[in-house]
Amino acid sequence: xxxxxxxxxxADDHLVLGHRISEWxxxxxMLEEDLAMPNMALDLIGTSRTLYEHAGELEGxxxxxxxLAYLRGERDYRNCxxxxxxxxxxxxxxLRQLYFAAFMYPYxxxxxKSSDEVVRGVAGKAQKEMAYHIRHAGEWVIRLGDGxxxxxxxxxxxxDALSIYVDELFDSSPAAQEAExxxxxxxxxxxxxxxxxxxxxxxxxxxxTLPAVPFAQRGGREGLHDEGLxxxxxxxxxxYRAHPGARW
Amino acid sequence: xYSQGLIGADGRTDETPExxxxxxxxVDAEEKIEPTDAMPEGYRRTLVRQxxxxxxxxxxxxxxxxxxxxxxxxxxxxxxxxxxxxxEGGHGLYLYSAAETLGVSREQMTEELHxxxxxxxxxxNYPTLSWADIGTVGWLVDGAAIMNQIPLCRCSFGPYAxxxxxxxxxxxxxxxxxxxxxxxLAQGTEAQKEMAQDSLNRxxxxxxxxxxxxxxxxxxxxQSMKWKIKRFTNxxxxxxxxxxxxxxxxxxxxxxxxxxxxxxxxxxxxxxxEIDWDEFWRVVKGHGRMNRDRxxxxxxxxxxxxxxxxxxxxxxxxxxxxxxAAE
Ligand SMILES: [Fe+2]
Ligand SMILES: [Fe+2]
Ligand SMILES: [Fe+2]
Numbered sequence: 001x002x003x004x005x006x007x008x009x010x011a012d013d014h015l016v017l018g019h020r021i022s023e024w025x026x027x028x029x030m031l032e033e034d035l036a037m038p039n040m041a042l043d044l045i046g047t048s049r050t051l052y053e054h055a056g057e058l059e060g061x062x063x064x065x066x067x068l069a070y071l072r073g074e075r076d077y078r079n080c081x082x083x084x085x086x087x088x089x090x091x092x093x094x095l096r097q098l099y100f101a102a103f104m105y106p107y108x109x110x111x112x113k114s115s116d117e118v119v120r121g122v123a124g125k126a127q128k129e130m131a132y133h134i135r136h137a138g139e140w141v142i143r144l145g146d147g148x149x150x151x152x153x154x155x156x157x158x159x160d161a162l163s164i165y166v167d168e169l170f171d172s173s174p175a176a177q178e179a180e181x182x183x184x185x186x187x188x189x190x191x192x193x194x195x196x197x198x199x200x201x202x203x204x205x206x207x208x209t210l211p212a213v214p215f216a217q218r219g220g221r222e223g224l225h226d227e228g229l230x231x232x233x234x235x236x237x238x239x240y241r242a243h244p245g246a247r248w
Numbered sequence: 249x250y251s252q253g254l255i256g257a258d259g260r261t262d263e264t265p266e267x268x269x270x271x272x273x274x275v276d277a278e279e280k281i282e283p284t285d286a287m288p289e290g291y292r293r294t295l296v297r298q299x300x301x302x303x304x305x306x307x308x309x310x311x312x313x314x315x316x317x318x319x320x321x322x323x324x325x326x327x328x329x330x331x332x333x334x335x336e337g338g339h340g341l342y343l344y345s346a347a348e349t350l351g352v353s354r355e356q357m358t359e360e361l362h363x364x365x366x367x368x369x370x371x372x373n374y375p376t377l378s379w380a381d382i383g384t385v386g387w388l389v390d391g392a393a394i395m396n397q398i399p400l401c402r403c404s405f406g407p408y409a410x411x412x413x414x415x416x417x418x419x420x421x422x423x424x425x426x427x428x429x430x431x432x433l434a435q436g437t438e439a440q441k442e443m444a445q446d447s448l449n450r451x452x453x454x455x456x457x458x459x460x461x462x463x464x465x466x467x468x469x470x471q472s473m474k475w476k477i478k479r480f481t482n483x484x485x486x487x488x489x490x491x492x493x494x495x496x497x498x499x500x501x502x503x504x505x506x507x508x509x510x511x512x513x514x515x516x517x518x519x520x521x522e523i524d525w526d527e528f529w530r531v532v533k534g535h536g537r538m539n540r541d542r543x544x545x546x547x548x549x550x551x552x553x554x555x556x557x558x559x560x561x562x563x564x565x566x567x568x569x570x571x572x573a574a575e
Contacts, residue, residue, distance in 0.1 A: 025330065025333055030557055035337050039334070045326060049323050049327070066323060142563070144563075147560065239321040246437050246439075246440055247432060248321040248322045
C-alpha cells in the first residue's frame with residue numbers, strides 16, 4: 001500500500017502540472033510556445049498515466065488510470081504544492097516548470113536503479129523529457145530575467161512567489177520513505193544538491209538570485225492543498241463524474 | 249481546418265498579355281510555381297489571402313477544441329486532444345511560412361486577423377458545448393477540411409501544395425480520431441447517445457457551409473480554377489462530403505438533421521435540403537455566436553504575450569552585443 005501511495009504522489013505531480021500547462025493551449029505568447037507547451041504537457045500526462053496504471057495494478061482493486069485521476073477529490077490528491085500553483089503569467093509558468101524539471105531530472109536518473117521494472121521503464125524515457133524541460137524553461141527564464149525591465153521584474157516576482165514551494169519537493173512522506181527503503185523510488189532528500197546546481201547555473205545567466213525562504217509551505221503530500229486545486233479537479237473531473245460507469 | 253470556399257481570385261493585373269499567356273501555359277502544363285518565379289500580381293495576392301486565411305483558421309480553430317482539453321473525460325482522450333490541437337498549431341505555423349514566401353510577414357497577417365481584415369473559417373464561430381463536439385469537430389470539420397485540401401495538394405503554387413500534403417495526413421488522422429470518439433458515444437449510455445446526436449444536429453449544417461456559397465454565387469471562382477489554385481467547385485466538394493459522411497452517420501445509428509436528405513440513384517449521390525444562406529452570410533459578416541469571443545481571445549493572447557516577445561528580442565540583442573564586444 002505504501003508503494004501504491006508513493007506512486008500516486010508522483011503521478012499526481014505529473015498530471016496536475018500537465019493539466020496546468022495545458023490551460024495555456026491556444027493562448028500562448030507566440031505560436032512556437034503554443035506548440036512547445038503541449039509537448040511538455042503531453043510528456044507529463046503520459047508519465048502520469050503509466051504511474052497511475054501501475055499503482056492501480058499494485059493496489060489490486062481494479063482501479064484504472066482514469067478511476068485514479070477522475071474519482072479522487074482534492075483531499076485525496078497527493079501532489080506537491082508547486083505543481084498546482086496557477087499559471088499567472090509566462091514567467092511563473094516557465095519558472096514552475098524549471099523548478100519541477102530540475103528536481104525530476106536527477107530523480108529519474110536515480111530511479112534507473114529502482115527494483116521496480118515499471119519505474120525503471122518510466123525513468124529512461126522521463127529523464128530525457130525532463131532534460132528538455134530544463135533546457136526549454138531554463139532558456140526562457142534566462143531570456144526573461146535578462147530581457148527587458150518588465151520581464152526582469154516579472155521574473156523576480158515569480159521567483160519570489162514560487163520559491164516557498166521548493167523545500168517540499170525534497171520531503172518524503174511516510175509512504176515515500178517506505179518506497180525508498182524498499183529500493184522502489186529514489187530518496188528525495190538526496191537530490192537537493194543537484195537541484196541547487198541546476199538552478200544556480202540558470203539563475204547566474206538570468207541575473208536572478210534564489211531568495212532566503214523564511215517559511216517553506218508544505219502539505220500537498222497530506223492532501224492539504226491550496227484553494228486552486230479543488231477548482232482544477234472540479235473542471236477536470238466534471239464530464240467523467242457526470243456519467244458514472246460510462247466509457248469514453 | 250480550412251478556409252472556406254469564399255476566396256475569389258484577384259484577377260486585376262498590370263502584366264502584358266504575353267506574360268499572362270506564358271504563365272498560364274506553365275500552369276496548364278502542371279508545372280509548380282515557386283516563390284521566386286515571376287507570377288501575375290493577382291495570382292500572388294489570391295494566394296496570400298487564401299493561405300493566410302487557411303493559417304488563421306488553423307490558429308483560431310485551436311480555441312473551440314482547446315475549450316475541452318481541461319475537461320476531456322479520460323487521460324487517453326486528454327492526451328489525444330492536446331496532440332490534435334498542437335497539430336493544428338503546427339499547420340498554422342507551416343502555412344504562415346508558406347505565405348511568407350510570397351512576401352508577407354506573420355506579424356502582418358496576425359494584425360489583419362485581429363483587425364478583422366483577414367477572415368478565417370466561419371465554422372470556428374460556433375461554440376463547442378459538449379464533449380461530443382470534440383468528436384464531431386474531428387469527424388465533420390476535419391473531414392470537410394480534407395475534402396477541400398486534398399485537391400490543394402496539387403495546387404499550382406509549390407509551397408502551398410507541399411504544405412497540404414503534410415497537413416492532409418494529419419487531418420485524416422484527426423478525422424478518424426473524431427469519428428472514433430463519436431462511435432464510442434453512439435455505442436455508449438443513453439446520455440452519451442443523446443450527446444452525440446445533439447452534437448451532429450448542431451454541426452451538420454455549419455459543416456456543409458464550410459464549402460462556401462453555391463458555384464453560381466461564388467465570385468471569381470473561375471479564375472482560381474484556371475490558375476489551378478482550385479480544382480473542384482464548392483458544390484462538387486460539398487456533394488462529395490455529403491456522400492462520404494451520410495453512410496458514416498447511418499452506421500452509427502445517428503440521424504442527419506436534414507429531412508430532405510435522400511439517396512438519388514440516378515446521380516449516384518444524395519439529394520439534400522437547402523443550406524440557410526442567411527445564417528452563412530451572417531456568420532461570415534461577423535455576427536456568429538463566437539466571432540467576437542474568438543478574436544478577443546486571439547488578441548488577448550497576443551497582447552498579453554507582447555512583453556514576452558519583447559524580452560526575447562531584447563535578450564537576443566544583448567547577447568549579440570556581448571558577443572561582438574568579446575570578439
Ligand atoms: Fe486545415
Ligand atoms: Fe489543421
Ligand atoms: Fe485537424
